Structures are given as structure tokens and as C-alpha cells.
Amino acid sequence: MTPEAALTGAEGLRADDIAAARDIQMSILPPEMPVVPGYEFCGRLLPAAETGGDMFDLVQLDQGVFLLLGDATGHGFGPALCATQMQAMFRVAFRVGAELGEAYIHVNNQLDEDLPDDRFVTAFAGFLDRERHEVSYFSAGQGPILHYRADADSCDWYGPTTFPLGTVAVEKAAPIRNLALEPGDILAVLSDGVYECEGEGGLFGRERVANMVRDLQHGPMSELAASLLRSLEAFAGALEQQDDLTIVLVKRQAL
Template identity: 30%
Template sequence: MTPGRRPDRSESFGEALLGAVLDRAHELPPHLIGPLVADVVKLLRGRRPQVLLQDYGQLLLVPLSGEGLAEGEPQVIDGSEAGRCFLDAIPVEVPEDDGVRVHLPLLDGGDQVGGMAVTLDSVDDDDRRLLHRISGLVADLLVTKHAYSDLFFRVRRGEAMSVAAEIQWSLLPPLAMIMPRVAVAGILEPAYDVAGDSFDYALNGDILHVVMIDAMGHGLDAATMATVAIGAYRHARRADVGLSEIYDFMDRAVAQQFGPEHFVTAQMMQLDTGTGEVQWVNAGHPPPILVRHHRVVRRLTAPTTLPVGLGGSEPRISELKLERGDRVLCFSDGLVEEHYTGGEAFGEDQLIDCVNQLERTGRGIRAVTRSLSHTLKRARGGHTTDDATLLMVEWRG
């Protein structure tokens, strides 16, 4: 640019395309996201646009309805091109008779909202760049508008959901977070009837805070206790206190609210994402598993204290230095104690075998966690009489 000359600020095609989303996003009602996507796709001379949302069972991608959006049946995640795009978080291009069908992941902070699909006559690098940016804006819109509408919840709900499960899903953070230094992915079963299991996490500066809990009992009582436990955990965490103080605060909150006969098992962790140093406290929870070089290398057995609510002594803090690529898998006891009537429990050994098999695929943490949960459910004959929850943390270095 010649010194003294003002830069060219005229609107390019790409700016106009993205501006069509940005200019309308602020006051856009949730039900008009679909039509907005359709309008933008038309500017690219695209056809048959779809916005696909993951169902709560993590089995299907369900099309969002809206003027200008293509109709269609839900697509099974496993084995479909849309599912491959969704699981691996990569664009997938499929040649068709009338052009190229492009599937794009809808990512928000690493969480996988769903997918977007559109058909173009042909695809070049300019199309790929614009579609990538459009899909990012659409993902952000879905996440922000979800907070004050039931529309997306209804699309994602594949069957009737219990009141306890409604409470638990409203309590959860995003099921996945993928960042340069650290990744987190979790899944709950039974998705539509979960009650006492829950987890939470927060990335504050370099420190990742994680908790997994299992409240005793079933139904609304367990969901209510889990809500108090997670609320107490968040309150203490946000006060920037250590793991021992967090345990003490949760313990007193549950005891005061529910009395001495009720308790919540818990696993609390803090990971320094800069160094890989992890600290944890185990309050009556199954010990987590360490995965290194795509294989389970040990159970992280450590001193435990009583479950939250039973007035345990000050917990001992355990420590470990992770290596780059290490994954720590936390799970609730419902995952390994499930059994047929009169039969043996599923057991940690079978869990470890399943982890080793799936880790050999080399897939990302979100895909592995989802596949592991579904594999374990099939191995149990499809039975889930107790909550069965997984939460995996990967230190990426």
C-alpha cells in the first residue's frame, strides 16, 4: 500500500457473506437460525443445506427444521459420512451426481454441537475457507441461542426423559472441550434416565479443574443431591481454594442439606496444563485409569477419604506428572458393577480391555470416550440399571 493512502475498506464477497450472519445474529430468534443458514448458502449457490444436531444418546444426527433447510431422516453417527465428519471433527466431501456434498463440523470451543451439510457444483479452496468460517459462526449461534430456547433440546431428545435426567443435563458443562494444551470429554448413561452421576470442569488460566460425582440412590433424590454437590464444588472452586478445602465445603453442604445417612462419592482433580502436574483427591470413588501410548498402564490407586457428606478426615492429595499425550479416565461404579441377575459384575479388567482396543484406533478423545461408553453398554447386553459415566482428560502438552 502506498504510504498515506487509506486501505481499501470496500466490502468483499467474503465479508458480505459473513456479514449476512453477523449483522442478523444479535436479535435473531432461535427458530430463524435455519433460515439464516439457508440464505447464506444461497449466496454460495449451494443447495440442500442441513443443520444436524447430536441426540442426547449420541447415536444420531438429527436435522433441524426450518424454512429453506432440506428435510431428511436422522442419520446414524456410526457408519455415515456426516457421522465421520462429526466424530473426527473434520470436513468431509462426498461426490454426488449433481455436485459435491460437503459436511462440516459445528465446533464451539472444541465442543461438538453437530454438523452442517450443503451441496455445491464444485468445491475449491475459497469455498472451503468460507464454509469453515460460516460453520464456526453457526456453531456459536446454536450455543448462545440454546440458552433461552427449548427448540434445540426438543430436536436432540430422541425419547422421553425423566425429570431427574432433565435436572442433570441442565447441570452439565459441554460434553467436550478441546484446547491446545488439554482436552476433556465425558458421557452419561442412561442418557434419558440418568440421576445421581454428574461431572463438571473449568479451565481457569493454566489450571484445569475437574470433578466426577456419584450421588447415592436413584431418581429425584439422587439428582437433587448431585445438584447440591456440584453447586458446592463450583462455589468452592470459584473461591480459589485447594482440593482439601473444596472437599470440606462439599462435605458440609451435603451433610447439612440431607443428613448423616446420605453421601456422594467424588473424584476431584487439578491439572496444570503448562507442566502436566496433576493432583487429585478420592472420596470413595473408583480409582481413575492412566492411559499412556494408547494403552492402560496403571490404576491410579491412592489414599481415599470418606464420601462427601459423611464427615471424613482431611483428604490426602495425590500427585502425578503426566507425559504428553497421557489420558486419565475417570468412571463411576455403575460402569463396572453392572451384571446379569446372579452373574458376575462386569469388572475393571473388561473395562481396561475395551479401553486398550479403542485406544489402538488412534482417534480423538471425544470419539474414544463415546465409543467406549457404547461398547461397554453392548458388552453388558444393553443393560444399564445404574448410572454409568465416563470422563476422560488428555494432557496435550
């Protein structure tokens, strides 16, 4: 085999691997959004050229609407499979009656056993209680979390509540934070690829995200997500997308 033929074969295999990883990544996304009176949900994932381990979940379970955004380190098959594993473990834990804190312990410790020392997963996981209008969650290395407060037309930012999943085994649950959603409020959980999107002017950053949420708060969350992705594309210009872009939005409808 000539060097040229060997190179072409390697490139073809790599392209096939990337395509297969992207198929895995996209196959675990929810096929439709939960339908909950008084609330609107939206999730979007735009993979990078070399797909990574981003994923999200939005699904109605017995405990409430499950909200999940995860980002496994690395690119290709490994992170895609890791994200699939994490989602499946959470789903199984909740279906057998585990509380959020219990699920955190089981999933974290299993990932700690399974993953190499240099691999981990950042994740936001929580439940929306539609009766109490409250999101209970933990954020394992995932942040910042944006809470748009409609009454004050302002944005609050929250950092992680614990370290990324799979970094070390634990015996106690991560701290659970409770976030109240008032009429018109929006919870935006975005992967770091959004905030760290590079353009000629630097990074996209928090302020641009906050301004878009304020400007588009009254429209459909699907339009906010689409507008945000378009703005990221325009901001990056000719620069290649370096990381997956993942968006999870929850809005309590205004009265």
C-alpha cells in the first residue's frame, strides 16, 4: 500500500469514527419536549466538527421534569459513549425510586470506577416541581447557571455546587440547591462551548447571553435558542466551531 493510500484510508476511518460518535451523541437526545401547563422547555445541541461529549435530557418522570446537561471531556467515541452511560444511569436510578442526591452518589461512583484518571463529566441535573414552581438541582462542575428574574429584569448567576462526576468516589450526596421560578422567569443551562465561543473580539461571554435572554424573553424558547445559535455562528465568523454548543431552557409562563 502506498503512503497516499494509507493516509486516505486513515482519514476515511477517522471520518467514519466521527460520524458514528455524532450518531451516538444525537440518538440519546429527547425526541420531544415535556408538556407541562404553565411551562415551556427547549433543548438544542449543535455538535462541533469533531464531536465531543455534550448531551441533554428533558423528560417527565414521577419525580417531576428531569433536567440534565452533561459534558464529557474529550472528543470522539469515548465521550459520546460516556454521555450515553451517564444519562442511562440517571434514568435507571430515578425509575427505581432514587432521590436526586442518591442518584448523584451512584452515578458519580460508577463513573469514577469506569473512567480513566484524566476523564470526567461535568453535569447539571435537577427536577422541576411544577406545583411548587421550584427546581432542585446539583451542578457537578457545570456553570455558570443563568436565572433570569422577570420581576427585576435581571440575571442571577450560579456556579457549580460540587466537583465534576467521576473525579473521586464519594459517600455523601452533593449539596442540593433549590431555585424558585416566578412568573416569567427563565432558567438557562448552557455548555461551556457557548460562553467560550471564540471570535475576533474574544469570547462570547456571559453578558451577550444575558442580553439575548432579556431581549427575547417574551418569545418562544425555541426562538431564543435558535437566535443564540445564530449569534454564536456570526460571532465566530470564519473560525471553526471548537466545542459542542448545548442549550437547555426552562421558562415559567407569565401570568
